[in-house]
Amino acid sequence: MSLQTDLIGLLGTDRVLASGLDRYLYGKDAGVYRGEVTVVALPETTEEVAEIVRIAARHGVPVVPRGAGTGLAGGAVPLGGGVVVATTRMNQIFEIDAANRCAWVGPGVINLDLSRAAEPYGLHFAPDPSSQSACTIGGNVANNSGGPHCLAEGSTVNHVLGLEVVLADGDVLVVGGKAPDPIGLDLRGILVGSEGTLGIVTKALVRLTPNPPDVRTLLITFDSVEDAAATVSGVIAAGLVPAALEMMDQRMTQAVENWLGAGLPTDAAAILLAEVTGDTPAVEAEADVIRAVATEHRAREIRLARDEAERALLWKGRKSAFGAVAQAAPDYYLHDTVVPRTKLVETMREVYEIGERYGLTMMNVFHAGDGNLHPLMMFDASEPGALERVHAAADELVELCVRNGGVLSGEHGIGKEKRDLMHLMFTPVDLDAQARIKEAFDPEGRFNPEKVLPAGSRCFDFGRPIPEGAWI
């Protein structure tokens, strides 16, 4: 029987997609890469996922898990054909346990839907990627997603208490739970951020965070990007970890303002969006610290959001920035790298230099508080050679960040995009160790092949004989 027939036998014709259009649509995520899909499966239960994995194994084809496809690094783009397992229909919230501040959810639950469901209990799911109205918890787990409020709250990995996962042999494993510190090796941490290369998450137990009693949101205007970046470093150095500390440069502010009309200062070189949360005396004191540091760094204007409506508008501007840029050029390439916060000023200067050198308009909107840069390069993909130029500039950006003590990705993942840049951060021995982790989970390389680790990672060898009776 064919792969497709087997899958239809399991899921019925409705939940197996193999038309030309479907295979085209699922061949891509929100980034620039396109892959090749054999067939798309839409499971609704853990058992179905397990059976899909077994069917794929029988047919010797890869399995590529996929959430909402909002990723940008090509993590959900199948590179060698195979079954795309889209978990979007596994969107059930099984339990909200307010007493223990956690929830068991399906991987297809949309990030914002979870926070909305938790709202009556005064709780929310802290990771808040800009794509939160579309992206799924499963995708968040796969990419260890972040968002503006990860500065104080941490990324997805800090909010995953347990996982149910289908392994390469079709077995279902549950790791972690509501009690702290599960015994044995902590497999939760290695599964979060593994980009679908180790298993398929079929349920997640996530931590829910209490909504803050009070909040202050400040919009701070600067005449230079350097002053804004120095304010970010200065706030952290002053011993304050705000709930969020976001930066937008002038080009980005103009694009957002053009679209949203939120009253953003379009003549400012950079703006900072700073938010502090907590009890009223705390947020007032912390807002004062931010004001003082910003003033010291020549802030031109410091505006406090008067009410929830104004606060919501400012955040809408920030979170929809990537939509607003469509007016600037037909295509954009959004990057994601991290530098130590103390290196922000010099790194930003070089980011613009790289843009100029490659003749690319560079727009910036990013999580400045944790040094997580998101340079956007605007281009027109129909122009010959444009995408190649973008890729070359992107690689240079990564090299710059690593040179400044940073890492390849802060929240988007490695996927295909940065796979071949892993050597910038890791030695062959480091990469070999990572490849051995992959092998321990997925000996046949069934899950999301050719992602995260560059080809040839598993080749480091001391050239020594393996001791007799060794575990291999």
Add this chain to the structure above:
Amino acid sequence: MSVADAFRSFTRASAELAAVVPPAETVLAPSGVDELAAVMQAASDVRARVLVWGGGTHQGIGHRVAPDIVVSTSAFDRVVAWEPDDLTLVVEAGAKVDTVEAMLADRGQTAALPEWGGPATVGGIVAAAISGYRRLRYGPTRDRLLEVTIVTGDGRVVRGGGRVVKNVTGYDLPRLVAGSFGSLGVVVSVCFKLWPLSGGSATVAVDDPVRAAETLFRPVALLETPDGAYAYLAGTEAEVRSEAERVGGAVTEGFVWPDPPSGETVWSLRVPPALVPDGIGRLPAGWSFVAEHGVGHIRCAGRFDPEAVAELRGWAEEMGGAFVLEDADDDRIYETVDPWGTPPTGLTLQRRLMAAFDPAHVLVPGRLPGGR
């Protein structure tokens, strides 16, 4: 080649250290990463059983290991990089928790490591995934671990993670190493995410810690001992004052931490956070304890009573938790009770992961759940 011969050329540990570790053929204190790597290669070659030793404060956790050699990290005690303005610290594994925290406190920062440090080392705390009392606010130790460098069972030097606060670049090796008890490798150095210490802090007596957990926004800790319950608050002075008034009770400035409980046996009871009051009620009479409300952890100690222990463990495991032996006056207790309890599911996968880092299975053999 005999075990003694294989390790003849390596740096011995001090006689003081050799006197406190379990009996072993050789007690080594490699002077650097290269020597440590050579030690581990030799260990894999001759299949010598290795016990890794930091400060020895959490060696009571897990099945007993009868080692051929003990490897101390005492020579690895330097601060590699401290960037106060980045709130990150890279420190070698053998550095003492107390020394590190005192250094950080001078600049108003903390790694939120356990408050009862004593001789505990950073590497030991990471390897045992021990979190301090401030976990309710700052998260468990594994949440603050950004980068780790280990020497594997076969002598490879492997680094994972990175020195920035946000990172998804390859598999999260630091989190796998946290709580691995030396089974994947000897921790050589780690990078922690730091937190600024607040200007104001107070310890406030509370009548009802469960209510306090609901009322307070992000307390540093909510601890209960047989002597009473306390909320630990931090923030600006105005904030601490207003929060303290809200929960009532006598206020002491600063943090007054309870001593960890001690007794014939010391245990870690782990249950869903809301079950902490229930857990306290189930402790055998006369046991001392420090319960962490909001976290789901009760460290408790007292006379060893196999029946009471079995009952408590049965309940904890039924609730999805665990009841783990952390220390015992007499090693024979480990023969009468499994220190971990029921092993987790997925042991085969756990063993494959260990084999990936320690193919000859020489690192702390048998220490982890399931006797691996």
